[in-house]
Amino acid sequence: MSLAAVMHSIQSIGFLTDFRESALAYPVVMSTHLSCIAVFGGMILMTDMRLLGLALKNYSVAEVVNGLKLWKRVGGTIMICMGLLLGTSEADKYYPNPFFWWKMTLLCCVAIHAIVFRPLVYNHPEKIDEAAAIPARAKWAAVLSLAIWFGILTMGRLIGYYEGPKA
Amino acid sequence: MFVYDPASNPLNNNEWSFPLLEIIHIAGFTLSIGTIAVVDLRLLGLGFLRLSPKEILKATAPWTLVGLIIMLTTGPAIFSSDPLMYLHNFSFKFKMVALLIAIVYNYTIHRKVALEGGPSPGAAAVTGAVSLALWISVVFGGLFIAFV
Numbered sequence: 001m002s003l004a005a006v007m008h009s010i011q012s013i014g015f016l017t018d019f020r021e022s023a024l025a026y027p028v029v030m031s032t033h034l035s036c037i038a039v040f041g042g043m044i045l046m047t048d049m050r051l052l053g054l055a056l057k058n059y060s061v062a063e064v065v066n067g068l069k070l071w072k073r074v075g076g077t078i079m080i081c082m083g084l085l086l087g088t089s090e091a092d093k094y095y096p097n098p099f100f101w102w103k104m105t106l107l108c109c110v111a112i113h114a115i116v117f118r119p120l121v122y123n124h125p126e127k128i129d130e131a132a133a134i135p136a137r138a139k140w141a142a143v144l145s146l147a148i149w150f151g152i153l154t155m156g157r158l159i160g161y162y163e164g165p166k167a
Numbered sequence: 168m169f170v171y172d173p174a175s176n177p178l179n180n181n182e183w184s185f186p187l188l189e190i191i192h193i194a195g196f197t198l199s200i201g202t203i204a205v206v207d208l209r210l211l212g213l214g215f216l217r218l219s220p221k222e223i224l225k226a227t228a229p230w231t232l233v234g235l236i237i238m239l240t241t242g243p244a245i246f247s248s249d250p251l252m253y254l255h256n257f258s259f260k261f262k263m264v265a266l267l268i269a270i271v272y273n274y275t276i277h278r279k280v281a282l283e284g285g286p287s288p289g290a291a292a293v294t295g296a297v298s299l300a301l302w303i304s305v306v307f308g309g310l311f312i313a314f315v
Contacts, residue, residue: 027314031307042201067215
């Protein structure tokens with residue numbers, strides 16, 4: 001069974017078909033996805049800016065990283081659920097869309113980023129506060145996080161502009 | 168007489184500028200709404216409790232403003248690509264009203280309560296909830312432009 005066939009059978013699941021064809025549910029879920037980006041994406045941005053020493057400098061890295069952690073997770077969970085609904089219900093359309101696959105690739109990069117930088121930075125933010133200057137590893141974590149997330153936002157928006165394979 | 172023809176707008180004459188503006192617009196409101204939401208969650212008593220709402224507002228306000236400026240620059244540019252379509256779009260009108268209320272609210276009631284503390288924790292929580300609801304309405308209004 002090809003990937004295209006798998007994608008097709010996913011979107012043919014009853015409730016996903018209903019969802020796709022609903023005039024209201026689809027845009028509501030999309031808006032919720034976008035609202036989560038606004039509310040919780042801003043928190044990722046602020047964490048990264050603090051790690052770069054560009055914002056919230058009156059607060060320790062530990063305060064910012066630990067304070068925002070729970071809410072970033074809540075937001076991430078809602079966003080992933082909404083994203084799964086959007087993606088699986090239109091799986092046929094997303095399958096040939098290169099921007100969709102770029103977005104998925106970048107999401108894998110988020111996971112790799114977490115595996116690499118959690119032990120180095122995010123799990124021990126107090127160590128960054130103890131250092132005389134913000135260590136390079138924290139700045140790298142922030143720059144890469146900003147780049148990956150901005151890429152995800154960009155690819156996410158561009159998914160909607162793809163018009164199908166060139167004839 | 169000046170007649171504006173959207174066909175002459177550079178935004179309608181290449182493939183990349185319109186999506187690029189939208190992406191910057193989304194990044195801009197992520198910065199502004201995200202920083203406002205941090206204050207809102209504190210007002211709601213749901214997080215960041217070690218810091219006062221006043222401290223959080225002061226730390227985030229400059230970034231909220233940067234985000235607002237980005238969003239209020241890219242927004243009208245996007246609007247200029249097809250003004251008549253937007254003006255006749257119910258969701259766009261809803262978004263503009265919600266946006267106006269949200270901005271005024273943010274710099275009046277919301278700011279005052281965050282800086283001075285509300286009359287009660289309950290009132291502060293309501294202030295935060297209203298703020299979140301207003302900004303989420305703006306996002307919904309924006310997305311629904313493409314669906315009404």
